[in-house]
Amino acid sequence: MHEISLMSSILDTLRESAIQNGINNIKQIKLVVGKFSMALPDSLLFAFEALGREELFKGAVLEIEERDIKCICQDCQHPFSLDNYYNFVCPNCTGRKTEIVSGRELYIDYYEGD
Numbered sequence: 001m002h003e004i005s006l007m008s009s010i011l012d013t014l015r016e017s018a019i020q021n022g023i024n025n026i027k028q029i030k031l032v033v034g035k036f037s038m039a040l041p042d043s044l045l046f047a048f049e050a051l052g053r054e055e056l057f058k059g060a061v062l063e064i065e066e067r068d069i070k071c072i073c074q075d076c077q078h079p080f081s082l083d084n085y086y087n088f089v090c091p092n093c094t095g096r097k098t099e100i101v102s103g104r105e106l107y108i109d110y111y112e113g114d
């Protein structure tokens with residue numbers, strides 16, 4: 001489950017940032033996860049529960065916003081969203097030359113604490 005290693009590096013980033021900002025307890029964390037990052041929100045939540053056990057994360061709420069996969073057709077420049085990543089076909093011209101412009105992202109949007 002690669003969500004474990006993803007979450008592990010997210011928590012490292014948060015720990016580092018919390019130290020720099022003098023934060024002792026994180027209350028809320030918001031992640032943005034592109035559907036093409038292949039990280040499942042449920043697995044990320046599970047990884048968070050398993051890994052974020054110290055005082056810093058006590059009571060913290062993890063919110064995950066999923067972002068659709070957005071593509072642009074190379075043939076007709078038609079932009080479209082994908083809900084199924086096995087079907088990279090342009091709905092406008094049925095072309096198969098598509099470029100993914102977003103959906104791979106996985107980052108901490110913000111976190112709050114004191």
Ligand SMILES: [Zn+2]
Nearest residue numbers: 073076090093
């Ligand atoms: Zn097209």
